[in-house]
Amino acid sequence: MALSSAGRHILRTTRLQCRNTAVYSGVHGFNDEEIKGKLLAFPGGSIDLVKQDSGIAVMTVNNPARMNAFSGTMMLELEERVAQLEGWSEGKGLIVQGAAETFCSGSDLNAVRAISNPQDGMKMCMFMQNTLTRLLRLPLISVALVEGKALGGGAELTTSCDFRLMAPGSVIQFVHKYMGLVPGWGGAARLVRIVGSQNALQLLAGAKKVDPDYGTQIGLASGVINPSSGTSALEETEQWLAQYTKGPAAVIRAAKKVVVSGRELPLEDALRTEKDVFGTVWGGPANLAALASKSKHK
Numbered sequence: 001m002a003l004s005s006a007g008r009h010i011l012r013t014t015r016l017q018c019r020n021t022a023v024y025s026g027v028h029g030f031n032d033e034e035i036k037g038k039l040l041a042f043p044g045g046s047i048d049l050v051k052q053d054s055g056i057a058v059m060t061v062n063n064p065a066r067m068n069a070f071s072g073t074m075m076l077e078l079e080e081r082v083a084q085l086e087g088w089s090e091g092k093g094l095i096v097q098g099a100a101e102t103f104c105s106g107s108d109l110n111a112v113r114a115i116s117n118p119q120d121g122m123k124m125c126m127f128m129q130n131t132l133t134r135l136l137r138l139p140l141i142s143v144a145l146v147e148g149k150a151l152g153g154g155a156e157l158t159t160s161c162d163f164r165l166m167a168p169g170s171v172i173q174f175v176h177k178y179m180g181l182v183p184g185w186g187g188a189a190r191l192v193r194i195v196g197s198q199n200a201l202q203l204l205a206g207a208k209k210v211d212p213d214y215g216t217q218i219g220l221a222s223g224v225i226n227p228s229s230g231t232s233a234l235e236e237t238e239q240w241l242a243q244y245t246k247g248p249a250a251v252i253r254a255a256k257k258v259v260v261s262g263r264e265l266p267l268e269d270a271l272r273t274e275k276d277v278f279g280t281v282w283g284g285p286a287n288l289a290a291l292a293s294k295s296k297h298k
């Protein structure tokens with residue numbers, strides 16, 4: 001049956017919106033209000049977000065007294081910040097960093113101890129998987145700036161960015177094995193896609209420390225930053241990211257969307273999504289300006 005133009009539009013919009021949906025909902029017996037209530041009981045720290053005119057936002061995991069461990073309220077704030085970024089139509093890029101020159105030491109162990117029963121653990125796991133999946137699917141090119149340590153859930157957080165840049169002396173370590181665990185925030189599924197199953201197995205079963213050299217070798221790190229006297233690690237990361245975010249927001253966001261669908265969807269669905277996204281830029285202002293300028297790509 002042929003679809004009307006309105007029907008095609010609804011289908012296209014639905015397919016594009018699907019990419020923003022969370023993994024777990026009521027269909028899976030997941031009620032996020034329940035776990036939100038429990039997480040509220042573990043306050044401390046904050047997740048700070050600054051949206052810059054350049055189209056690059058900086059999100060900071062801020063709990064330096066606990067090496068930026070995630071308190072319950074920080075998990076809630078992370079979801080709020082991701083929702084804000086989902087609604088930021090001018091955005092092109094995102095840097096995720098930790099305060100005070102260290103990335104994040106995972107869950108706050110005080111909260112973990114208090115909700116160590118299986119039911120709460122599952123709910124926290126689903127809540128964080130939802131949030132980090134939405135973070136990875138944002139139509140923004142994202143990079144984790146890893147200074148100091150990214151441990152446990154902190155290592156998982158780095159995998160919900162498109163890229164990771166490591167500072168000298170920094171370490172990413174999936175310490176879950178030492179906690180009698182495996183990742184639960186989606187970090188294992190994402191890690192396999194980033195470094196392949198053999199490297200992922202070594203990092204998880206061996207709890208191997210990943211320094212900048214090793215990270216670059218296995219493709220976990222996209223680069224090593226080298227802050228000089230005049231430039232901070234954040235400024236360097238902004239400069240690195242600018243090579244991908246330079247240009248109109250519509251085009252940069254479209255590039256991220258087709259990569260997300262190519263990575264996540266079966267081929268035919270990914271091709272259809274690509275067509276839909278292509279339709280949003282074809283004949284658009286950037287496309288028409290480029291055609292009018294008869295530009296050469298030497």
Ligand SMILES: CC[C@H](C(=O)O)C(=O)SCCNC(=O)CCNC(=O)[C@H](O)C(C)(C)COP(=O)(O)OP(=O)(O)OC[C@H]1O[C@@H](n2cnc3c(N)ncnc32)[C@H](O)[C@@H]1OP(=O)(O)O
Pocket residue numbers: 065066067069105106107108109110112149151152153154175176179181183184185
């Ligand atoms: C495993 C998965 C799970 C999940 O997915 O949810 C997790 O993420 S569980 C958490 C995994 N992370 C850890 O086990 C890290 C434990 N901490 C450390 O190994 C060290 O503290 C380290 C290496 C981060 C820093 O060591 P350093 O000697 O430089 O400093 P301190 O140990 O003195 O730490 C300073 C201060 O921070 C507190 N801290 C650090 N990490 C956490 C944390 N994850 N939760 C709560 N608090 C944390 C530490 O206790 C110190 O506080 P103080 O009051 O001075 O004792």
